[in-house]
Amino acid sequence: MRKDPLIIRLTDIPEEGKSFTFSQKDPTAALRLHDLLGDHPFLIEASIRPLNHQNFELTGRVQAASAQQCSRCAEDFEFNLHQKINEIMIPTLEVGRTERYAKTPTDDSSDLSSVQYSTDMTFDLGEYVHEIIALNTPENPAPAVKGDQCSGCPRKVVPGAFDYDETTPSEIRPSPFEVLKNLKV
Numbered sequence: 001m002r003k004d005p006l007i008i009r010l011t012d013i014p015e016e017g018k019s020f021t022f023s024q025k026d027p028t029a030a031l032r033l034h035d036l037l038g039d040h041p042f043l044i045e046a047s048i049r050p051l052n053h054q055n056f057e058l059t060g061r062v063q064a065a066s067a068q069q070c071s072r073c074a075e076d077f078e079f080n081l082h083q084k085i086n087e088i089m090i091p092t093l094e095v096g097r098t099e100r101y102a103k104t105p106t107d108d109s110s111d112l113s114s115v116q117y118s119t120d121m122t123f124d125l126g127e128y129v130h131e132i133i134a135l136n137t138p139e140n141p142a143p144a145v146k147g148d149q150c151s152g153c154p155r156k157v158v159p160g161a162f163d164y165d166e167t168t169p170s171e172i173r174p175s176p177f178e179v180l181k182n183l184k185v
């Protein structure tokens with residue numbers, strides 16, 4: 001089995017911590033994120049630092065582009081994800097415990113989320129980043145609107161409408177005044 005550079009051996013992390021960078025140029029990373037990102041570019045920056053004999057701090061960021069369909073106008077656009085990473089890494093809880101994201105006793109009062117590493121002291125950064133991207137990609141994606149146009153979509157946007165072809169005669173509706181005038185006898 002080939003060594004996966006995204007599977008981090010925590011026993012190799014020095015006291016001062018260690019940083020990792022992966023992009024679409026890394027074949028293993030590209031392959032592991034391909035189902036979400038296709039051939040789009042991404043950048044993973046992660047730092048792991050020991051906090052004590054069993055906990056590590058995981059910080060960094062994930063930037064990734066993916067092809068999405070605009071939920072406003074159904075045009076394809078490139079969705080850009082910028083996600084910060086800030087986690088406390090905890091050992092896998094004993095068999096029988098079911099709460100996957102249970103807090104460690106030390107971080108009960110904080111908003112920090114925790115992530116588990118394996119009993120063999122490895123952490124699968126690829127799986128973690130895959131989850132980060134999947135969780136933070138909106139179900140109904142749409143780029144920001146600039147003026148009357150989706151910033152990433154080629155068509156103009158009329159808020160709340162789904163047909164933007166203004167030249168279609170059937171779309172031209174009479175004004176309320178026209179309607180009233182025609183009702184007068």
Ligand SMILES: [Zn+2]
Binds near residue numbers: 071142152
């Ligand atoms: Zn759009």
